[in-house]
Amino acid sequence: MAIIQCPSCKDKISDKATVCNHCHFNLVTGQTAQGESQEQIASKAKLAHLKRRYSLQMQAMSGLIVFLGAIIIWYFVGERGMTEPSHFIQLSIAFLGAIWYLLTRIRIILFKKN
Numbered sequence: 001m002a003i004i005q006c007p008s009c010k011d012k013i014s015d016k017a018t019v020c021n022h023c024h025f026n027l028v029t030g031q032t033a034q035g036e037s038q039e040q041i042a043s044k045a046k047l048a049h050l051k052r053r054y055s056l057q058m059q060a061m062s063g064l065i066v067f068l069g070a071i072i073i074w075y076f077v078g079e080r081g082m083t084e085p086s087h088f089i090q091l092s093i094a095f096l097g098a099i100w101y102l103l104t105r106i107r108i109i110l111f112k113k114n
Helices: 038-080 085-113
Strands: 003-005 012-014
Antiparallel strands (some): 003 012
């Protein structure tokens, strides 16, 4: 008896099993309990992967917009002096936007490696 991966959920199951214990994928007919084939499962997985990548890209773009928006406001409006609280708020928002962007870029790189 060998241990194999289920084509549907990738969990370990026996090669003698006819149905996966975890997701109830029928190994004989190649369909799930809902009647989905392996191609449909692969298509759903690919779509979920694309949605996750798109979400990460939009998060990175949002961080960049926050950063650039705060810098532009600080540059054009922040001419009144360094002691005003709004000046520090604008710079801290720019700093947070930059950190947000950089962390999301790191998450994108790690996502692409997997």
